[in-house]
Amino acid sequence: MERSREPVVHGRGAQSDAVPTRFGLATREADGDWRDHMEALDGLPVKLRTQVTEERPKSILSFNQSPDIFFDRSVNAYRGCEHGCVYCFARPTHAYHDLSPGLDFETRLFAKPDAARLLRETLAKSAYRPAPIAMGTNTDPYQPIERRYRITRAVLEVCLDARHPVTITTKSDRVLDDLDLLAEMARMDLVAVAISVTSLDPALSGKLEPRAASPAKRMAALGKLVQAGIPAHCSIAPVIPAITDEFMEGIVARAAELGVRSAGWIPLRLPHEVALLFREWLSVHFPERGDKVMSIVRSIRNGRDNDPAFFSRLRPTGVWADLFRARFRLACKRAGMEKGKFELDCSQFRAPDVGGQLRLL
Template sequence: MSSSPVSGRGAGENRVPVRFNLPDRQPDGDWLDEREWQDGGVPRLRTTVTEEHPKSILSFNASPDIPFDRSVNAYRGCEHGCIYCYARPSHAFHDLSPGLDFESRLFAKPQAASLLRKTLAKQGYRPAPIAIGTNTDPYQPIERTYRITRQILEVMVETRHPIVITTKSAKVVEDIPLLADLAKDNLTGVALSVTTLDGKLARILEPRASTPQKRLEAVRLLADAGIYVHVNIAPIIPGITDTEIEALVAAAAEYGAQSVSWIPIRLPHEVAPLFRKWLDTHFPDRASKVMNIIRDLRGGKDNDPAFFSRMRGSGSWAELIRARMRIAKSRHGLGSSKWSVRSDLFTPPNVSGQLNLF
């Protein structure tokens, strides 16, 4: 595989997920990138979508460092192509690469909303906030075709069930009518992830996500509609984006965010070598320095998977970032997330087609 970046994509290669002893990928069928490079042409890496038909859609977790215990992932893989995405290794379970496959070979679950309705209708179900966008983005480009996230929101409106959304796409504003309906009863909140204000950097860091300016404009539109909006400055990449901390907090406040937070870059499994290759390609002058700081943040390793510290980092660099964030938030009157969506309005959906007697 050539070391040159692939136009419009985040990863520069299809790194083999060696954790599962999977064989090297071979170019076949529509996967002709390797052949096109060898012939001297520019590969046209098309996005393909495979429809999945799972038996269940609601996933539960017991992680002590995240504020929700259930989530829905309508899509696997993400066309945004963020080179730092901690969800990339999940593609290895499909015998696909966390590299280019993750951002071009996608999976969609078109029955997600109907499966969710059946789950919510089960006797004994107890409502609590459902999180979407915790693994891959619910508003990535294929949402325009599949509308799975919108269908899920329609179920939430019908049942008055709480839901919280994380995205780095301005497409979320297309669902403002549904979100505003939920927000009037304190049933939802939206977190926009903003990594940088530099459009040129965003194009190589997260090539198919909405531009930073469009994300900030989405913050304003959501806030104007009465929807709780949180800006997550994530990830902060030392030596690349950490110089923008104060400017990002100021922009979040200017555009109407009610709170901000931050997460240092995470490099689990195959993400670390993909990120190092990205650094060597785009920032060869500081690649070693960046990785040294990341290891300082992560206890001397590329990644720290431990609960709590994985979200906060440790050491002098983490303390410095924490102090800068604290001062910037205080200056602009912003706090950490104050989401307190309610669960007491939930009404189970009717899936039998019969009217309720009581």
């Protein structure tokens, strides 16, 4: 992989505004002041500005029938994610909006201010049957704009009122802003929180996930969740061969020191445009290592950049995959860590009050 001569887009994960081609979209040229980074100013690119559009969907609870994931329903308060993780498997979803999975995904965001109201109305339906709601499955519920919109908090308030169980996955210590709600839900076995830690190197994380919390902050957040009695899980996700896998043992050991008793790992996935964006990122930040990284990725994905099949997409194969699996098991054994599975309580569910009506006892 040759060294890229393109300038680094500082503060963002994607290095270009790659236009999706899966849906036959016309090629777009950079235009408008938000793309001013395309023009050099004294040799340095101008920082991109984040734009947020409010959308008003008719429903907020999404259901899936995927056989290889642990949840069947989810809430995503936002589309796109300012964290800018270059490897994010959710990036291709922006193509459905005629937006780029590249820089658009992390700069052209959508917020759903009505999420809590919509969820309350759904949970109040007589036919509804509870099962844990997953948050953070597509984009991070605690990305930077959550501090302004507080949509995730409003959703948690609905779930607490309805005694509805929730799982949360995030890369942000901003989850601690809702420690009061989470602690109360934890006392009723209604919540579990997973914090994803990719490396222990802040410089590397700054390139991979430029607007996510630093590794130290994420680790500290895990410790504070444990102290508050909230079930906490350390997710080493994704494990990137020859880039982040060296931190696997250290992350497990550090999490164990903080009292975290559950951990897991997820291999790198490169669906659709993510493969192109990740290769581009490698050419900018690790040009001398790019070929090796992609060779290992293909070796665990049956010779392809990505394996989209159920079950195998989350269970890589081959010598390298076996090595990562063995290393993780040994690290957990040394640290006294378990493979996490939290049992949340659905029996306390009660339909929420809608429209001022009294809840039936």
